[in-house]
Amino acid sequence: MTELRKPGLATRLAFGIGGAADGIKNNGFDYFLLFFYSQILGVPAGLVGLALILALAVDAVSDPVVGYWSDNLRTKMGRRHPFMYGALIPVALAYFFTWNPPDGLMGSGLFPWLLTMTILVRLAFTFYEVPSTALAAELTQDYDARTSLMSFRYFFGWFGGLSIQILLLWFLLQNDFTNLQGWHTYGLVASICILLAVLICALGTHRHIPHLKAPPAARQLTIGKIFGEIMETVANPSFRALFVATLCGLIATGISATLNQYINSIYWGFSPKQIAGLTIGVYASAVLALILAPIVGKTFGKKRGAIVVGIVAFTLAPAPVILRLLGLLPPNGTEALYIIVLCVTVFDVALIIAYQMLAGSMVADIVEDSEVQTGRRSEGIFFAGISFIRKLSQGAGVLTASIILSIAGISAGMAPDQITEGATRTLGIGYAAGLLTSWALMLVCISFYRISRTSHEDNLTKLRALEASEEMGPGSQ
Structure with missing residues (x-):
């Protein structure tokens, strides 16, 4: 082939x-x-x-x-x-x-x-x-x-x-x-x-x-055999590591997406026009990520590259909030503050997208690793598993964000001038702590991913040898 x-x-x-x-x-x-x-x-x-x-x-x-x-x-x-x-x-x-x-x-x-x-x-x-x-x-x-x-x-x-x-x-x-x-x-x-x-x-x-x-050779399939093969496939250690890492990462994404409007309008005091500017900046983030991810993957390898990118991205994201809590940023309403947050947003989102690109590519490399172990190619099952955990984890992030808002005492419909300084501070602390905790857990989980450039090449070598042996027939061994 x-x-x-x-x-x-x-x-x-x-x-x-x-x-x-x-x-x-x-x-x-x-x-x-x-x-x-x-x-x-x-x-x-x-x-x-x-x-x-x-x-x-x-x-x-x-x-x-x-x-x-x-x-x-x-x-x-x-x-x-x-x-x-x-x-x-x-x-x-x-x-x-x-x-x-x-x-x-x-x-x-x-x-x-x-x-x-x-x-x-x-x-x-x-x-x-x-x-x-x-x-x-x-x-x-x-x-x-x-x-x-x-x-x-x-x-x-x-x-x-x-x-x-x-x-x-x-x-x-x-x-x-x-x-x-x-x-x-x-x-x-x-x-x-x-x-x-x-x-x-x-x-x-x-x-x-x-x-x-x-596809694999035709065989007699029963419900028990089908689910047995599915469970054998998803038992791959690298897949389990990515599966849980994806869950933790998307909880962080849910927290960020849900609290984003609150952070921008209440914590930073940005106008709708300024918030729109932050949204448009994501275009630049996507372009940067498209350039960055392949370079990082080739330079560091996917696992190490994802961890490096993740550490930088997930330190950068809550950094402005933490600096504000420490009193180290310009006051709200200043152009300097908006420029700082805009730059951080563009580069941080670029790094987050680059991480997603590397993690998505890591799923593909599990296919040959699993094929060596099980004798079957199961691309569909692996990508289906990651697809489902993405959908499942969206709600967990929203729920966590809701708890942060509840602790801060910020309810739906409250105008910015009704929110106390203490509530705003609690919102910032909850936002930063939620992101750092979720992302830290994500990076710990992805560290258990086992496939490197070298092991991937080893898997391909084993599969080519097996294909050659099968083509030569049973007497070839």
Whole structure:
């Protein structure tokens, strides 16, 4: 079999653009879905939360099932592309109808529609996302080329989500969150962009199908055997390390995302225009990360590079808050303070994205490590596991942030001038402590990841020897 050692720019772009679909969906679900259905359409927030939890429960089953299915599918179009093409229309339609519910339905009457749509969106994206990200381990076995592939994936994920968010907030809503037509247009534009991203990814990688890995030999499968193979696969020590590290890292992300508005508006006293400037700065962060991650991975190796980047990033993020607590920053309302926070934000987010790129590439390298141990390639299962823990851990970060706000005595709807200096200080301490604790645990967990450049090459050598032995027949030994 011919190995695709280093995919060209066109392949990397196609694979990367596929990440925009997931970035757009995640941005909408994480930042706007609860607000749209509860504040605009009048669905009780508790029911919106229930719909999201039930959809997550479906994910708990669908992610590993689709991962295992795509690992073992036998078709002329290979293992992954039938799922990608099959999900093309459903992902776009489900996302469109999520933001365009039937006329006449309001309040609690919308709950069945919301529940149905969130489940359909989750399912459709599972059928696309899990097989398509699993391609990272098939398009190349090269240690550094995988980092480049995942760098493009995360870059377009951030770029796509951020672009659609800015389109909604700055143009479609026209300074009116109750503008229903703006929300409906957002659903249309976002679903078209999702459809195009999925189509580009599927078509752009289609020509590589003859060179992708074949499924394992046909065998008699039972429910017990299927789940036995899944459990044997995810028992890989490096996968367990990444799995728990991802959980801790995303708890930190949830804390940061939830408290971001409070920190910017209350702690720093920034205006909406200044906060918008911080948001736009993330574009520069994504570009920096796209350049930085491959360089770090090649220079230090992925594990060591991720730890180095993580230490710098997760020291930098709470640094302005800590310096303010120590009285070492310019006062609120000064241009110097805004420039400091803007620079820190741009570089810190760049480092966080670079860490995600390296960690995503590390998942791909587990495939050969597991294949040496089990005799099976299980790209789908590994990427499905990481995909699910991302969804599961979002709520944990939000819950932690809510506890910090409660301790600080900051409730929903409080104006900045109603918040005491003591509450603001407690908010800063909780924010910094929450981030540092979560990220420290994440770096401890990732230190247990066992695969290096050398061990990856050893795994490839063992697999090539095994393939050669099998091709020569049983008498070759």
